[in-house]
Amino acid sequence: MVDKAFAPIFDPKNVATRPIRTPKTAELVARNLRRMIIDGNLKDGDHLPHEAELMEHFSVSRPTLREAVRVLESERLVEVRRGSRSGARVCVPGAEVVARPASLLLELSGSTVADVFVAREGIEPLAARILSTEGTEDDFDELERIVDEDIPAAHAADNLAAGTSAFHLRMVQLSGNATLAIIAGMLHEITERHTGAVISEKSRADKEQYEASYRLEIRSCRRLIKLLRARDADGAFAHWQKHMVNARTSLLKDRENIQVRDILD
Template sequence: MADESIAPIFDSLDTASSRPVRTPKTAELVALRLRRMIVDGQLADGDRLPHEAELMEHFSVSRPTLREAVRVLESERLVEVRRGSRSGARVCVPGPEIVARPVSLLLELSGATVADVLVAREALEPHAARLLALTGSDAEFDELERMVDEDIPASYAADTLSAGSAAFHLRLVQMCGNATLALLAGMMHEIFERHVEAVTAEKNRRDHERYESNFLLLIRSCRRLIKLLRARDADAAYDHWQQHMTVSRGSLLLGHESTQVRDVLD
């Protein structure tokens, strides 16, 4: 009876979907085990993988199979292998940069504009501010305040305001406790920083007084956000940062409405 009930399902499968399921290679299974050890924290960033002999014995595999597994992890940028070194492979826990480049390339190929990126950031950061107001620690608020007191003014003094401003925006999202938001923010970080660098340099050349005024407005806005975060006023933090992002987008896009991502990254 059971065979009769499932027979129509198999009859309806096309030729491609009815092909035998591929059995993973032994090297892929070893790579899977090692990858899981990295994800679970059993192997931390900077740790050396055990010597080949130990791994071969542990997994009951040959040296070529083990080396193929390590190459899989190396291609994923989870380990770094220094050729000719006797120290073996070192674990490298990647950050958002591992996907930032491919995503940037896809944005370039799709003809995405900087406006697209700024609108996407505007959808992320106010939510991050709300989460941070609810879950952030005093130490995290202190770090943001230090960035406003030291890092952003230092970058302004060095005519690299974009670096300090972009770092504050990124750190805000990284602190909110949502790994997905932090990853998305990290993916857009370089595009945002490069565009801000080009725009602020242009504004500084044209009208230094307005450039300085914008810097002071940025500082006041960041201080206002931190005050709301410390007060645990999640709704007000969201509203304030949404307004900040909207005003910032208008300023950064003025005269650059059609600038494409590829123009920024070239």
């Protein structure tokens, strides 16, 4: 008998006519394997146990097991080399898995590059604040190495955008906030491509001004690292927010209406 308190919920008028779907056995097996990957019992690069072991463990048939593996393959959690005796290999995905679909959504929505740069202003200063309190000296050393080696090397190779973009992305990743890192990774290609196009144009137009901007970028990154090492959360946030606003102003001047699809075509 249905409790009166729940009677409205079970009133036929309020219940959807479509029955609740019972998950297929293959989906349940995939769910268990997915949880093993998420929990770290199966790590990036590991091979799944042999089919016979998995069939016995889950008490399923070979077709059911292979369907479960295909589910994980479609999610980019495993990689299957056809004809290989080694079986399926775990491949823990990074932000690149969602970057392309996210970029496509931005293209379809008519988003501008300005939208993306404004979003970064909400992400990166916050990441800098977190990093200043949660980061380690090794984290700060890594950022310093990027400034000392990677950015100058990229500059020398006429690919400064790659070096500076790497610094921005790595700073967010080192903050330890996975959500911020994933979002930053999704936007990385868009901002790097746009930055590269603008830098290339500026370097051809005024080499001296371009070099001055490069030196300013280096100084700003060093200033951030100094604030991070001092554990100055408010200072790191304020400095990087100003840096991001200045970068947006410079990189979007007369380009405010450029759409994401124009960058990724």
